[in-house]
Amino acid sequence: MASVDVTVRGAGIFGLSIAWSCLRGGAKVRVVDPYGPCAGSSGGLVGALAPHVPENWNPKKAFQLESLLMAEGFWHAVEAEGGVSPDYARSGRLQPVADDAALELARARALSARELWGDAAVWELIRAEDAGPWAPLSPSGWLIRDTLSARMSPRRAGAALQAALAVRGVEIVPEAEDEGAVLWATGWRGLLDLSQALDRPVGTGIKGQSVLLRHDTGEVPQVFAGGLHIVPHHDGTVALGSTTEREFDDPSSTDDQCDALVERAVAAMPVLHGAEVVERWAGARPRARSRAPMLGPWPDRPGHYIANGGFKIGFGMAPKVAEVMTALMLDGRDTIPDGFRVEDSL
Numbered sequence: 623m624a625s626v627d628v629t630v631r632g633a634g635i636f637g638l639s640i641a642w643s644c645l646r647g648g649a650k651v652r653v654v655d656p657y658g659p660c661a662g663s664s665g666g667l668v669g670a671l672a673p674h675v676p677e678n679w680n681p682k683k684a685f686q687l688e689s690l691l692m693a694e695g696f697w698h699a700v701e702a703e704g705g706v707s708p709d710y711a712r713s714g715r716l717q718p719v720a721d722d723a724a725l726e727l728a729r730a731r732a733l734s735a736r737e738l739w740g741d742a743a744v745w746e747l748i749r750a751e752d753a754g755p756w757a758p759l760s761p762s763g764w765l766i767r768d769t770l771s772a773r774m775s776p777r778r779a780g781a782a783l784q785a786a787l788a789v790r791g792v793e794i795v796p797e798a799e800d801e802g803a804v805l806w807a808t809g810w811r812g813l814l815d816l817s818q819a820l821d822r823p824v825g826t827g828i829k830g831q832s833v834l835l836r837h838d839t840g841e842v843p844q845v846f847a848g849g850l851h852i853v854p855h856h857d858g859t860v861a862l863g864s865t866t867e868r869e870f871d872d873p874s875s876t877d878d879q880c881d882a883l884v885e886r887a888v889a890a891m892p893v894l895h896g897a898e899v900v901e902r903w904a905g906a907r908p909r910a911r912s913r914a915p916m917l918g919p920w921p922d923r924p925g926h927y928i929a930n931g932g933f934k935i936g937f938g939m940a941p942k943v944a945e946v947m948t949a950l951m952l953d954g955r956d957t958i959p960d961g962f963r964v965e966d967s968l
Contacts, residue, residue: 637653674687829873832883
């Protein structure tokens with residue numbers, strides 16, 4: 623009789639979240655990762671859990687919305703089990719409005735949000751002067767404020783999941799034999815391996831660099847300005863990121879693009895001028911060819927499953943991805959939405 627029901631290969635956010643969900647579903651779980659927990663992009667700095675804009679609705683946006691609404695309960699349960707906080711807070715987000723055209727579009731999206739988000743969250747316009755001292759510069763004098771966006775510390779979230787798994791007797795080991803259902807959540811390198819195994823490109827790694835500043839903001843919303851996430855954390859730091867680099871030699875090296883991130887952040891938020899740079903980080907994030915998470919059975923490999931391609935929204939998608947993959951592997955229930963299946967990236 624097998625000692626393990628599910629072998630999870632990969633200890634990033636998808637692997638750890640699915641392992642936790644399978645445990646709660648009654649399975650015996652082993653997590654295997656030769657690099658250690660959260661050694662890749664799941665060990666980054668930013669932690670912005672931000673929704674797609676409420677328009678041109680599709681299964682990916684609906685899936686992400688459901689996951690963001692699940693997040694508070696998911697992370698509360700993880701913290702309650704292991705005693706480690708993921709630094710999760712649904713603190714909202716502010717975005718500057720550039721001009722009259724953008725203002726008109728934002729008003730239309732506010733109406734769409736009422737229909738699509740219902741009473742779960744708000745997307746609204748406010749005067750920049752009403753946002754207080756923590757507000758991005760806005761040429762129009764208006765800001766978009768939403769109450770769905772949340773933030774967390776990726777590293778603390780990973781530590782919280784590790785602690786919760788450890789309480790249930792699950793350790794992360796560098797190598798082990800496959801037993802039971804086998805989940806492959808092996809990040810960007812896994813996408814390259816899968817491409818080779820299937821003899822066609824299914825995804826790749828996209829490098830991102832980010833920066834951590836020392837600046838204590840208190841509990842305030844994150845900011846998204848000029849394509850840049852500015853995310854305050856409870857420990858008196860603010861994370862900035864990230865770059866998007868499709869070609870790279872070293873996924874972990876940083877360069878002057880980090881300086882550019884700081885310059886962009888200060889231009890949007892002058893209050894950050896002079897803040898100390900605590901850390902610069904770089905890593906490759908897994909992006910599936912379909913640009914949506916890649917979920918489901920491994921083609922022509924019975925008993926093996928894939929959960930990969932979280933890219934920039936892996937932490938936000940993790941609660942729902944964990945639920946869907948647990949249902950598939952433990953109960954045989956396939957609730958994967960259109961566009962997310964492995965074959966959609968083939």
